[in-house]
Amino acid sequence: MQRSIITGTGAYIPAVVKKNEDFGSEGFYDVKHHRINQPVEVILEKFTQITGIVERRYAPDNIVASDMAAYAATEAILESQTDIETIDQIIVAHNYGDIKTNTIQTDSVPSLASRVKHKLGIINPYCVAYDVLFGCPGWLQGLIQADLYLKAGAAKKCLVIGTETLSRVTDFSDRDGMIFSDGAGACMLEAGEDGIERGIIGTAARSDCRDEAFYIDFGQSHSPDLNSSRRFIKMNGRKVYEYALKYVPEAMKDCLDKSGVPVHALKKIFIHQANEKMDDAIVKAFYKLYEIDNPPEYIMPMSIHWLGNSSVATIPTLLDLVRKGKIDNQELRTGDIVMFASVGAGMNINAACYRY
CATH class of the missing domain: 3.40.47.10 (Thiolase/Chalcone synthase)
Incomplete structure (x- = not known):
């Protein structure tokens, strides 16, 4: 294939x-x-x-x-x-x-x-x-x-x-x-050429657009002194957290299962850098779906501490940093199975598995 x-x-x-x-x-x-x-x-x-x-x-x-x-x-x-x-x-x-x-x-x-x-x-x-x-x-x-x-x-x-x-x-x-x-x-x-094992081996995506559609949107400033006609990015943090923790682990499992590889073969999870506490909880919940209590050490590279949440740029930036040896204790080796996973406004979730 x-x-x-x-x-x-x-x-x-x-x-x-x-x-x-x-x-x-x-x-x-x-x-x-x-x-x-x-x-x-x-x-x-x-x-x-x-x-x-x-x-x-x-x-x-x-x-x-x-x-x-x-x-x-x-x-x-x-x-x-x-x-x-x-x-x-x-x-x-x-x-x-x-x-x-x-x-x-x-x-x-x-x-x-x-x-x-x-x-x-x-x-x-x-x-x-x-x-x-x-x-x-x-x-x-x-x-x-x-x-x-x-x-x-x-x-x-x-x-x-x-x-x-x-x-x-x-x-x-x-x-x-x-x-x-x-x-x-x-x-x-x-x-890639036919027969090459590396590359994308599975994907999953979903959109929830009823009550969830406006968990992240444009809204008025919290400040009473700013022009009421100007709009800013707004987020219902509690709702986003609850939604992500409930559905992102399921999407990740769906993606991994479609890829046909066991969870123990997974070497890295490149997850959207939105909130360290939330990302930790998502990854832990993902492993719980496989009856594993604790995720492997160093499974989740992080850049949020110094780069924050740059939305669509977080995962490709993180991937580039790891590939080029710019994050401590993180590396990729030929044959490694890695997963990309993200959640955001819409509300939308997706995941992809890749053989490096």
């Missing part, structure tokens, strides 16, 4: 560092616009204990999401030694388009994928460029789509990118806003 193989990865990690102690100078407010009467230091300490986030990265003022996407894509292209004119598809996952500093408008026309193709200088008209909006699991959904095109013989090389500047839609009067960050990650996915 023909497999889809990752032949190169890349990431753009912004240089601007935003530490936890940089927040709260104007105070935090709740959803009813009431000031939270707790010392900022207490709020920040509790935030760190729950999320694991100590600092995050924000894009420089002169950089937009499509710029970061092009940087990450260039790294993936160079590593894979790909002639850019042979790329069949450019798939860019994002949620808010390009947002310039100090503006309130998102810009997605033309698509970010078209902008990336332009920035890369690709002339080939049959290189099709399009965007995916799927919440935080967008990059992984793009990977799943690319895999289907490759297996169908409709493409041979697909460039899949996740990019986001969440700092520009963050309400800094909302404690939850401290989770979000900026960045971009990319991979080159190619059709």
Whole structure:
């Protein structure tokens, strides 16, 4: 059977560092616009204990999401030694388009994928460029789509990118806003030769769009002093946590079972970097489905402590860091079975198993 193989990865990690102690100078407010009467230091300490986030990265003022996407894509292209004119598809996952500093408008026309193709200088008209909006699991959904095109013989090389500047839609009067960050990650996915064992071996996805559809959405600032017409990314943290803990482990099991490999063969889980406490609980619940009490040591690489939640960029960035030996006690070896898993606005969940 023909497999889809990752032949190169890349990431753009912004240089601007935003530490936890940089927040709260104007105070935090709740959803009813009431000031939270707790010392900022207490709020920040509790935030760190729950999320694991100590600092995050924000894009420089002169950089937009499509710029970061092009940087990450260039790294993936160079590593894979790909002639850019042979790329069949450019798939860019994002949620808010390009947002310039100090503006309130998102810009997605033309698509970010078209902008990336332009920035890369690709002339080939049959290189099709399009965007995916799927919440935080967008990059992984793009990977799943690319895999289907490759297996169908409709493409041979697909460039899949996740990019986001969440700092520009963050309400800094909302404690939850401290989770979000900026960045971009990319991979080159190619059709492997028949008989090659490595590559994508199974996928799973689901969307729950009734009551769950608006757990993460756009809403008014918590601050009573900001323009009521301006909107920011908003999250019902408790609902998201409960939903993720209930359904993500099931999707992960579905994916692994479809892949036909035993859970003991799983070497790494690249999970969306949203909240360390939640990610730990999801992975533990996943192993419980196989009647295993404790996940293996080092099964879950983490970058959330210093990169925060960069939405669609978290998994491809984490993969790039591990592949290039930039995270302590984490490495990939030929033949390793790894899983990608993500959850986010929609609410959407997906997972993919890959033989490295």
